[in-house]
Every structure is written in structure tokens, then in C-alpha cells.
Amino acid sequence: xxxFDKPSVLVIEDEAPIRRFLKLTLSDHGYSFHEALNAREGLxxxxxxxxxxxxxxxxxxxxxxxxxxxxxxxxxxVPIIVLSAREQEKDKVLALDAGADDYLTKPFGVxxxxxRARVAIRHAAKSPPQADSIVTFGQVKIDFxxxxxxxxxxxxxxxxxxxKLLAALVxxxxxxxxxxxxxxxxxxxxxxxxxxxLRVYMAQLRRKLETDPAQPRxxxxxxxxxxxxxxx
Amino acid sequence: xxxFDKPSVLVIEDEAPIRRFLKLTLSDHGYSFHEALNAREGLxxxxxxxxxxxxxxxxxxxxxxxxxxxxxxxxxxVPIIVLSAREQEKDKVLALDAGADDYLTKPFGVxxxxxRARVAIRHAAKSPPQADSIVTFGQVKIDFxxxxxxxxxxxxxxxxxxxKLLAALVxxxxxxxxxxxxxxxxxxxxxxxxxxxLRVYMAQLRRKLETDPAQPRxxxxxxxxxxxxxxx
DNA sequence: TTTCGTCTTTACGAATTCTTGACGCTTTAT
DNA sequence: ATAAAGCGTCAAGAATTCGTAAAGACGAAA
Numbered sequence: 001x002x003x004f005d006k007p008s009v010l011v012i013e014d015e016a017p018i019r020r021f022l023k024l025t026l027s028d029h030g031y032s033f034h035e036a037l038n039a040r041e042g043l044x045x046x047x048x049x050x051x052x053x054x055x056x057x058x059x060x061x062x063x064x065x066x067x068x069x070x071x072x073x074x075x076x077x078v079p080i081i082v083l084s085a086r087e088q089e090k091d092k093v094l095a096l097d098a099g100a101d102d103y104l105t106k107p108f109g110v111x112x113x114x115x116r117a118r119v120a121i122r123h124a125a126k127s128p129p130q131a132d133s134i135v136t137f138g139q140v141k142i143d144f145x146x147x148x149x150x151x152x153x154x155x156x157x158x159x160x161x162x163x164k165l166l167a168a169l170v171x172x173x174x175x176x177x178x179x180x181x182x183x184x185x186x187x188x189x190x191x192x193x194x195x196x197x198l199r200v201y202m203a204q205l206r207r208k209l210e211t212d213p214a215q216p217r218x219x220x221x222x223x224x225x226x227x228x229x230x231x232x
Numbered sequence: 233x234x235x236f237d238k239p240s241v242l243v244i245e246d247e248a249p250i251r252r253f254l255k256l257t258l259s260d261h262g263y264s265f266h267e268a269l270n271a272r273e274g275l276x277x278x279x280x281x282x283x284x285x286x287x288x289x290x291x292x293x294x295x296x297x298x299x300x301x302x303x304x305x306x307x308x309x310v311p312i313i314v315l316s317a318r319e320q321e322k323d324k325v326l327a328l329d330a331g332a333d334d335y336l337t338k339p340f341g342v343x344x345x346x347x348r349a350r351v352a353i354r355h356a357a358k359s360p361p362q363a364d365s366i367v368t369f370g371q372v373k374i375d376f377x378x379x380x381x382x383x384x385x386x387x388x389x390x391x392x393x394x395x396k397l398l399a400a401l402v403x404x405x406x407x408x409x410x411x412x413x414x415x416x417x418x419x420x421x422x423x424x425x426x427x428x429x430l431r432v433y434m435a436q437l438r439r440k441l442e443t444d445p446a447q448p449r450x451x452x453x454x455x456x457x458x459x460x461x462x463x464x
Numbered sequence: 465t466t467t468c469g470t471c472t473t474t475a476c477g478a479a480t481t482c483t484t485g486a487c488g489c490t491t492t493a494t
Numbered sequence: 495a496t497a498a499a500g501c502g503t504c505a506a507g508a509a510t511t512c513g514t515a516a517a518g519a520c521g522a523a524a
């Protein structure tokens with residue numbers, strides 16, 4: 001659902017090693033990662049994070065995984081991939097019929113999981129020709145699905161870094177994001193000291209998106225801390 | 233697609249015993265059954281029978297199953313479940329990225345196959361009906377049914393790769409598609425670094441489809457990201 | 465075998481984007 | 495008040511990415 005730039009995955013898994021493993025592989029492959037340690041937390045995070053995919057371990061402490069699948073399906077269409085140690089056919093049939101979209105037996109291969117994740121997300125993207133997630137502020141409109149930004153309804157061009165920065169700001173709209181956090185999200189964690197980059201790119205964004213770049217109304221500096229995007 | 237009475241399944245499989253076995257089980261479980269013994273026959277029966285699901289064996293005599301999957305996906309969204317004796321992860325990834333919706337290793341359980349068939353058909357039921365097979369932009373007209381492209385009403389010839397690239401662009405018309413995504417859809421997931429392929433084929437497409445190839449109005453470059461097709 | 469069409473690979477100039485440093489302004493600390 | 499630090503702006507050179515043509519590789523058909 002979160003159409004900004006990266007697809008996001010919610011992993012519901014109580015075993016820490018597998019969770020860590022999934023976090024690494026998924027983050028490495030361009031997914032933003034969220035986690036829940038039990039069914040209850042999983043349900044609430046599906047609602048709050050709106051992930052584009054749920055990966056769900058059947059053996060959770062507080063609720064049967066099949067039951068959880070059914071609960072999710074009562075109100076959400078988010079793709080679900082079930083992981084399980086159980087290889088019996090009966091389990092697979094139950095999970096799939098409960099509403100799961102795929103079923104993988106542990107141990108599974110990373111590449112296969114990633115490929116099946118792509119299939120699940122591809123399905124979801126095609127389903128209802130859902131409206132793109134569009135964010136507006138001032139005279140600016142951002143269509144993340146089309147990667148299109150308009151100012152006063154005239155299309156304008158953003159470079160990759162400009163767009164990534166804008167996306168990061170939108171992702172955390174309304175709140176302050178620290179320099180470190182922004183640099184990590186856009187350039188990677190080796191660049192957390194290059195606050196210089198932010199100054200240059202914020203200036204470029206303001207020049208393109210603000211009516212008066214010298215008096216920004218939306219791309220706000222939080223001195224000594226970071227930046228924030230004011231919507232409205 | 234045949235939503236009226238029974239869902240129909242097309243099995244593309246050269247080994248007679250498996251074919252017979254599938255025929256029995258599927259018929260027993262309320263599916264109407266069609267069969268094809270090779271890839272060529274499979275392609276033509278998908279067009280003529282419009283099945284609601286294709287079950288496809290990778291080891292066909294006349295064409296690589298992965299390639300067949302990709303060919304089907306150029307013009308059809310019918311759900312595809314791949315059967316294979318090969319359990320290697322690489323094969324699964326290739327098939328799934330080529331457009332298959334699921335992958336089962338032989339020997340497989342009947343109940344599991346049936347459950348996965350239900351999932352596939354459930355997905356298809358949710359997605360919107362087949363997209364229009366004729367697309368126009370500028371002076372270009374594309375008829376996907378006939379695999380025919382005209383410029384100013386004069387027919388012009390596209391090579392297989394040119395056509396695949398164009399089809400991928402049309403499939404995502406209006407939005408930016410990343411290099412990785414295009415390469416994955418056209419050449420497969422092992423080619424995601426060969427961005428130079430895109431450059432030469434985009435150039436060839438522009439030469440054939442744009443009035444002024446140096447100033448493209450429809451086949452647009454998004455520097456550092458990918459390409460997009462602007463209709464209108 | 466040759467021929468033909470297509471695909472793959474290479475090379476290089478052109479275009480775009482990124483990085484870097486300089487400079488001046490403002491705010492904060494001393 | 496002065497110094498120091500943080501910020502905004504600009505622009506030049508570096509680095510990357512693109513477009514294009516053309517040559518070699520490959521396979522199918524004659």
C-alpha cells in the first residue's frame with residue numbers, strides 16, 4: 001500500500017535469529033522492513049504500517065497462524081506469505097485456503113523467498129487499479145507511483161537524489177528528521193557526517209518546490225537537528 | 233476467464249501419465265480440462281480456450297518453459313503454475329520472475345496443487361479484466377492481439393526484443409519503470425546489471441516510433457532511474 | 465556453405481547529475 | 495562584541511549515465 005518508493009515488508013516472527021536474517025536480506029534488497037514478535041502486534045502493525053507484504057511464521061506464541069491469517073483477511077487484502085517448519089500437505093492446504101498467498105517450508109532459500117515476494121507484490125499491484133498515493137502541499141503535487149512532481153500543475157523534473165530526499169521527508173511528514181537519519185536513508189550509513197549534501201539538496205528542492213525559496217513554507221530547517229516537511 | 237460455469241484449466245505437459253493423472257484429479261474437483269502436448273500447442277490453446285488457469289511443465293520438447301512463460305506474459309495475464317522436476321532455487325527464481333505465479337516440484341501432493349490452484353484463480357478473479365489490446369500514442373498504433381505496430385498507418389517491423397520492451401513500457405504506461413524492472417521483465421533476473429541493453433534498444437525503438445528520435449516525446453528517459461512511456 | 469536478421473558488445477562524445485569548495489549570512493556561544 | 499558554528503547559495507570540475515553507431519557473434523534458413 002505504501003507506494004512511496006520502497007515496498008515495505010512486515011515480518012511476524014517470534015524467533016529472533018530468523019527475524020534478524022530476514023531483516024538483513026530484505027533491507028539489502030530494497031525493502032523497508034518492519035517487524036512484529038507476535039500475532040497481536042502483527043495485527044496492529046498491519047493497520048498502522050500498511051505494508052505491501054506480510055511474511056508470517058505459523059508458530060507464533062499467542063495465536064495459531066492459520067487463525068491469524070483468517071483474521072487479517074477479514075479486513076485486509078495485503079499479500080501474505082506463510083513460513084513454517086511443517087511440511088505436511090494438510091498444513092499447506094489449510095493456510096492457503098485461509099487466505100495465504102504462498103507457503104514456504106523452512107529451511108527455504110533466500111532467492112526463492114525474494115522471488116515469491118516479488119510475485120506477491122506484483123499481484124497486489126495489479127489487483128484493483130488502486131489510486132496512486134498522492135501527496136499535496138502548497139502548490140506541489142507528488143505522485144509516487146508515477147514518480148511525478150508538479151508545481152502549479154506543470155510537471156517538473158527531480159534528479160534521483162532530489163527525489164529520494166523528498167520521499168524521505170514525505171515518509172516522515174510533519175515530524176523532524178535528523179541529519180543523520182536523512183543521510184543514512186539516502187546516501188547510506190557511511191555518509192552520516194556529510195551534512196553538506198543536505199544543504200545543497202535542500203536548497204535545490206526549495207528552489208523547485210517553494211514559491212519563495214528564501215522563505216520556505218514547507219521545507220523547514222530545524223537548526224542543529226535536521227529538517228521537516230510541513231504539509232497543509 | 234470463463235466465469236460462467238466451471239473454471240477451466242489448461243495443462244501443458246508432454247508426459248502422458250502425468251497428463252492423465254491431472255486430468256482425473258482436476259475433473260474430479262470441478263474443473264473443466266484442456267490439454268496441450270507442447271509449447272506451440274499451449275500458446276494457441278491459451279488463445280482459443282481462454283482457460284482460467286494454466287499448469288505448465290518446464291520440461292517441454294519444443295521450447296524452454298521459462299521462455300514460454302515469458303511469451304505468454306507478453307499478451308496474457310492468465311495465472312500460471314509451473315511444475316518441474318528441478319528443485320534448484322535458480323530455476324524457481326527464473327520461472328517466477330518470468331511471470332509464473334507459483335512453482336511446484338514433482339512429486340507434489342494433489343491437495344497442495346488444488347489449494348495452490350484455488351489461490352491462483354482467486355487472485356485472477358480479483359484483478360481487473362484483460363487490458364485493451366490496442367494502444368495508441370502519437371502517430372503510433374499497437375495491436376497486441378496481432379502483434380502489429382503501425383506508424384502513420386504504415387506497418388513497421390519490430391524485432392522480438394524491441395517488441396518486448398515496448399510491451400513492457402505500455403504495460404506500465406505513464407509511470408517510470410526502473411532499469412532493473414525492465415531488464416527483469418524482458419531478459420530475466422540474471423540480467424539486471426546490463427543496462428546497456430536498454431540503451432541500445434531504447435535507441436532503436438525511438439528511431440522507429442518517434443518523429444524526432446533526438447527529442448523524444450513519448451519514450452522518455454528518467455536519468456539515473458529508468459524510462460517511461462508518455463501516452464497522450 | 466553462405467546469407468540474413470537479430471542479438472550482444474564495444475567505444476566514445478554528449479548530457480546529466482554529483483561532489484566539492486568558496487563565500488556570505490545568521491544564530492549561538494563566549 | 496567577537497568568535498565560532500551552522501546554514502544557504504552558487505558554480506566549476508569530476509564522475510556517472512546516456513545516446514549512437516558500428517562491428518562481431520550467433521543461429522536459422524536457403
